[in-house]
Amino acid sequence: MECSPLYRQAANMKKSLLDQGYLDEQFHQLEELQDDLSPNFVEEVVTLFFRDSARLIAGIDQALEKTPRDFQRLDGFIHQLKGSSSSIGAAKVKNECSAFQDHCNQGSTEGCLRSFKRVKREHAALRQKLENYLQVLRQVSPSPMKAAVRPK
Amino acid sequence: MSTSSGGASANGGGGGVGELHVLAVDDSSVGRKLIEKLLTGFPYRVTTVDSGKRALELLGIGKENGGSSKAAEVNLILTDYCMPEMTGYDLLKRVKGSSALRDIPVVIMSSENVPNRISRCMEEGAVDFLLKPLRPADVSRIMNIMTGSK
Numbered sequence: 001m002e003c004s005p006l007y008r009q010a011a012n013m014k015k016s017l018l019d020q021g022y023l024d025e026q027f028h029q030l031e032e033l034q035d036d037l038s039p040n041f042v043e044e045v046v047t048l049f050f051r052d053s054a055r056l057i058a059g060i061d062q063a064l065e066k067t068p069r070d071f072q073r074l075d076g077f078i079h080q081l082k083g084s085s086s087s088i089g090a091a092k093v094k095n096e097c098s099a100f101q102d103h104c105n106q107g108s109t110e111g112c113l114r115s116f117k118r119v120k121r122e123h124a125a126l127r128q129k130l131e132n133y134l135q136v137l138r139q140v141s142p143s144p145m146k147a148a149v150r151p152k
Numbered sequence: 153m154s155t156s157s158g159g160a161s162a163n164g165g166g167g168g169v170g171e172l173h174v175l176a177v178d179d180s181s182v183g184r185k186l187i188e189k190l191l192t193g194f195p196y197r198v199t200t201v202d203s204g205k206r207a208l209e210l211l212g213i214g215k216e217n218g219g220s221s222k223a224a225e226v227n228l229i230l231t232d233y234c235m236p237e238m239t240g241y242d243l244l245k246r247v248k249g250s251s252a253l254r255d256i257p258v259v260i261m262s263s264e265n266v267p268n269r270i271s272r273c274m275e276e277g278a279v280d281f282l283l284k285p286l287r288p289a290d291v292s293r294i295m296n297i298m299t300g301s302k
Contacts, residue, residue, distance in 0.1 A: 052182060
């Protein structure tokens with residue numbers, strides 16, 4: 001299986017994502033955790049991440065529209081987004097979140113608006129790339145969508 | 153297939169008697185899923201909850217009127233520091249302030265390495281402070297704390 005073209009394609013895609021800084025070592029940790037008990041672990045975690053991040057991004061969008069800006073609320077949202085980004089190894093998203101946090105701490109609306117655009121851009125880019133990667137990965141795995149049966 | 157979207161989620165595990173039980177508190181669903189996976193496969197069981205409030209309910213000191221459910225037996229509390237409403241620090245204080253719970257070791261996790269945050273927690277009685285995201289090496293530390301204290 002390791003020699004299949006699809007497997008090599010998946011490996012190259014991942015290498016590219018790591019080399020370009022979209023993902024860091026933490027993503028590799030996630031893949032290490034995937035095993036027979038949790039054969040879809042990476043996909044499940046990534047799905048959870050994008051579900052949560054969509055909610056947080058919507059929350060930030062809303063909070064940025066309100067005046068006066070509630071920087072504390074904004075900081076709360078971005079802290080959560082940064083935390084979960086870090087947990088899946090989403091390096092670029094995490095870094096843009098840090099930049100946003102700095103602007104938040106300075107109370108700079110202009111800075112927040114600018115850096116949030118970058119957060120959304122990186123988030124969208126990562127989502128696309130991970131979807132592509134997972135799609136290939138699903139084809140490589142022998143039983144891609146089979147749910148794990150947990151021993152009781 | 154267990155999901156935790158607010159409630160408590162536990163992995164199966166074997167028997168029950170003599171088994172060590174970790175209560176993990178994290179408002180992030182990604183965080184909870186990672187902890188669940190990291191703490192699976194050992195002779196321990198983990199329950200994840202999404203807030204300090206739920207943790208206290210599970211520990212039996214949440215409700216003023218005593219609560220309706222029996223307090224769970226917990227051998228270690230692993231909690232995120234930054235959580236809305238009740239922080240990990242607040243939870244730590246509640247646990248250490250309770251005669252029933254104060255002997256349970258509490259480990260704090262945080263994505264940020266803030267020295268005075270760490271010392272504040274240690275002063276309040278936390279046994280360890282871990283940086284997120286957790287790694288397998290952190291799991292070993294947690295296990296040592298539990299087996300050391302038993």
